Amino acid sequence: MNWVFDLNVTVVVVITVGPTVNGWEGRGFTGLYTGPYFDTSTPTNITAQLGTHAFLPCKVKQLGNKSVSWIRKRDSHILTVDRYTFIADERFQVLHNGDTWTLQIKYVQSRDAGMYECQVTSEPKMSHFVQMEVVVPQTKILGESDLFVKSGSTVQIRCIITQSLEQPAYIFWYHDGGRVVNLFGKHQSVERVTSDTTIGILVIKSTEKRDSGNYTCAPSNLDSASVMLHVLNGEHPAAMQQGSSGSNYSMFIWQNVFLIFLLSHLFYWPLPLT
Ligand SMILES: *[C@@H]1O[C@H](CO)[C@@H](O)[C@H](O)[C@H]1NC(C)=O
Ligand SMILES: *[C@@H]1O[C@H](CO)[C@@H](O)[C@H](O)[C@H]1NC(C)=O
Ligand SMILES: *[C@@H]1O[C@H](CO)[C@@H](O)[C@H](O)[C@H]1NC(C)=O
Numbered sequence: 682m683n684w685v686f687d688l689n690v691t692v693v694v695v696i697t698v699g700p701t702v703n704g705w706e707g708r709g710f711t712g713l714y715t716g717p718y719f720d721t722s723t724p725t726n727i728t729a730q731l732g733t734h735a736f737l738p739c740k741v742k743q744l745g746n747k748s749v750s751w752i753r754k755r756d757s758h759i760l761t762v763d764r765y766t767f768i769a770d771e772r773f774q775v776l777h778n779g780d781t782w783t784l785q786i787k788y789v790q791s792r793d794a795g796m797y798e799c800q801v802t803s804e805p806k807m808s809h810f811v812q813m814e815v816v817v818p819q820t821k822i823l824g825e826s827d828l829f830v831k832s833g834s835t836v837q838i839r840c841i842i843t844q845s846l847e848q849p850a851y852i853f854w855y856h857d858g859g860r861v862v863n864l865f866g867k868h869q870s871v872e873r874v875t876s877d878t879t880i881g882i883l884v885i886k887s888t889e890k891r892d893s894g895n896y897t898c899a900p901s902n903l904d905s906a907s908v909m910l911h912v913l914n915g916e917h918p919a920a921m922q923q924g925s926s927g928s929n930y931s932m933f934i935w936q937n938v939f940l941i942f943l944l945s946h947l948f949y950w951p952l953p954l955t
Contacts, residue, residue, distance in 0.1 A: 717744045717801045719809045720780070727813045729789045730846045732902055736776075737784040737811045739799030744780065747802050751775060751784045754796040754810075760784065784811075791815050816877075818845035820900055822908045829911045836888050840881040840898030840906055848873045849900035852881035857894040888912045 720740035729735035741749055751760040751773075759767045761775040761784065772787040786793055794815040801807045823839045830836045842849060852871055854861040861867055866886035873879050881900065885892055893912045899905040 735786040752798040838883045842879045855897040
């Protein structure tokens with residue numbers, strides 16, 4: 682749809698060239714355009730994070746007494762006309778500032794994604810299109826949903842938040858519903874690893890049986906993720922992993938330990954039978 686818009690721009694540019702060549706430059710001549718036109722410098726692709734407020738700008742020069750409307754292309758619903766809202770959804774409103782008519786969509790939902798049209802009621806009508814993408818941040822705890830560790834070892838639970846345009850204001854950890862604090866060998870840290878990924882790390886040193894339970898990573902305003910930690914007093918070594926969740930390397934090592942453990946049992950088993 683953008684080419685329709687580009688066509689308008691091209692026309693505007695062609696007209697501008699004229700007076701400059703004819704020596705109008707520098708005289709502050711502004712009466713050249715006979716009607717409204719769009720300022721092309723505003724973004725046409727907007728990415729909004731689920732639950733945040735989105736702002737779709739539309740800059741119209743020389744609007745005169747014409748109207749500016751915002752239309753949702755999905756269902757051709759007229760959202761706003763000038764300063765008035767024409768949809769029974771309070772999340773939509775227009776913010777007017779100078780020559781800019783910004784469509785504000787509060788608490789963006791997935792279904793808000795799509796194309797929006799800013800239309801000027803000139804003759805013929807003019808349209809400027811803005812595409813909005815909605816990203817949904819994902820919260821995951823690396824590794825299996827059950828984590829087995831040997832008592833006394835250090836465990837590291839890593840919670841990864843992807844597709845978040847902003848770093849979450851905080852990440853809270855809960856152990857069986859109670860807030861985890863940086864005490865008694867527990868330590869939390871948060872790292873922004875890429876422009877859309879954050880990792881929250883919970884380290885529990887010298888794990889004890891009572892550290893077992895449900896650990897929940899709860900980033901501000903986002904979904905949470907949980908893992909069950911099982912601290913073993915050496916009773917099920919075969920099921921044990923090293924404390925660090927999601928590390929293929931440590932899993933590899935422990936698979937080998939398990940293998941050695943199996944082999945040693947194969948070796949010793951005949952003895953009690955004799
Ligand atoms: C806008 O997004 C679409 C698809 O999401 C892409 O094809 C297009 O190149 C983008 N345009 C700009 C100017 O980034
Ligand atoms: C806008 O203004 C022009 C002249 O300035 C007038 O002819 C026209 O009727 C007006 N349109 C509206 C919708 O008021
Ligand atoms: C862990 O706690 C969270 C939050 O209270 C809950 O949603 C989840 O179902 C629990 N997981 C298990 C395995 O009990």
